[in-house]
Amino acid sequence: MGHHCCSKQKVKRGLWSPEEDEKLIKHITTFGHGSWSSVPKLAGLERCGKSCRLRWINYLRPDLKRGSFSAQEERVIVDIHRILGNRWAQIAKHLPGRTDNEVKNFWNSCVKKKLIAQGLDPNTHNLLPSHKANNNGCNLSHPKPTSVFFVNSPVKDASMDMNTSFSTLLSLLPNDPNISSSHFSHDGPNIPIYEQQNPNIFWTTEEQNLNTFMDFSMARFPICSPPSHPSGFGIVEEDCLWNSSQLQPTELDRQDGHEILLQPEQQVKKPHQEIKAIEVEIDRKADIISTREQNNMDASFESSNFGFDFVESAVMPCDIMYCNSYHGDEFAWDC
DNA sequence: AATGACTCCAACCGCTCCTAA
DNA sequence: GTTAGGAGCGGTTGGAGTCAT
Known part of the structure; x- marks a missing residue:
């Protein structure tokens, strides 16, 4: 069975020979690809377009980066995949020189396994049920967190801020002028929700500083204070997390002195067009982030224990909203 | 050395989306 | 509004390479 797009043609399949590569390169560098369906004929190839x-x-594009993925690239992949x-x-658009196929293969052969090994669901980036059970039983190598968002990490120097996945992830989230503090209150049910991988909302502690974000890896305080909290951001309400799909505080279930986030049963989905618009904005911010990450590959990042950072980034809940500005009692929210 | 299990990745398949007629 | 063709995407497959027995 041949491709439906070229069923009338006699086409060769399987691995490409060096001669075929040469013909294709020569044709495209000379004439461009134009219509791909016409390329095989014009290039003298018995392949489909x-x-x-x-x-x-x-494979043949001159701007491709070959070789294994760096820790930085892996971080970007994990962060964006979470969203x-x-x-x-x-x-792949945010990894210069990498293709979607390459990223996909890397994910399936490497990253996925790492996440699973860390007890994380590679699809949702949440703890796997079996590991949650382990967590309840205090069977983790890491100390028990004091809140769902707590990551018990060693304090790192400030230069880590821009390298952490939390800041990365936040920066990826799209600005939405339609979202303001008025959407957020304990009583207001009409919170705009964007479809994301992980059903938890959390807030950051930015006050008036729009472009720096809390380092999640250092987040021993939280993230879950609603904007209406009189004390502002950064205050943990130990028993209150905000569930994005219902805009209700999500109760923490306490069992044996341990806290378990009660997962929402379903997520609210956005209309397709709206998601598209969001993606555009995510792209824009991801551009900024990937550039920033490249520029901030300082020594502390290079020498950091990647495995540990990896866990931190993977453990982080999604469905994030962050404060874009703060005017008096009013917060403008981005999601 | 033989062989079976496993990993990685290039390539294929089938589907959706986009656009022009 | 409909349709057809092309482009692009994500899931899957198959084979080459590697490792363990």
Whole structure:
């Protein structure tokens, strides 16, 4: 069975020979690809256009970066995947020289296994049920957190701020002028919700400083204070997390002195067009982030224990909203 | 040395989206 | 508004390479 797009043609399949590569490179560098369906004929190849396109994009393009993924790239992948899920093309856009296929393969062969090994669901980035059970039984190597968002990490120097996944993730979230503090209150049920991978909301502690974010890895305080909290951000309400799908405080279940986040049963989905618009904004911010991460690859990051950072970033809940500005009692929220 | 299990990744398949007619 | 063709995407497969027995 051949491709439906080229069923009339006799097409070769399987691995590409060096000669075929050469023909394709020569043709595209000379004439451009134009219509991919016409490329095989013009280039003298017995391949379908789709195959030519794939070969060029994934292997022959001159701007491709070869070799293994760096820890920084891995971090970016994990962070963006937490928000977007398996949208490999979107993720790859923020990794210069990497293709969606490459990112996908890397994820499936490496990152996924790491997450599972850390007891995290690679789809949701939440703790796997079995590990939650372990957690209840204090069977984790890490000390018991004091809140759902607590990460018991060693204090790192301030230069880590821009490198942590939390700041990364926050920065990826789209600005939405329609979201303001008026959407957020204990009584207001009409919170705008964006479809994301993980059903928890949390808030950051930014006051008037719009472009720096709390380092989640250092977040021994939280994140769950609603904006109407009189004391502002950064105050843990130990028993109150905000459930994005219902805009109700999500109760922490206490069992044997341990806290378990009660997961919402379902997420609210946005209309497709709205999600598209959000993606555009995510792209814009992810551009900023990927650039920033590259520029901030300082020594502390390089020498940090990646495995540990990896766990921190993976453990972080999603469905994040963050304060974009603060005017008196009014907060403008981005999501 | 043989072979079976496993990993990685290039390539394929089928689907959706986009756009032009 | 409909349709057809092309582009692009994500899931899956198959084979080459590696490792363990």
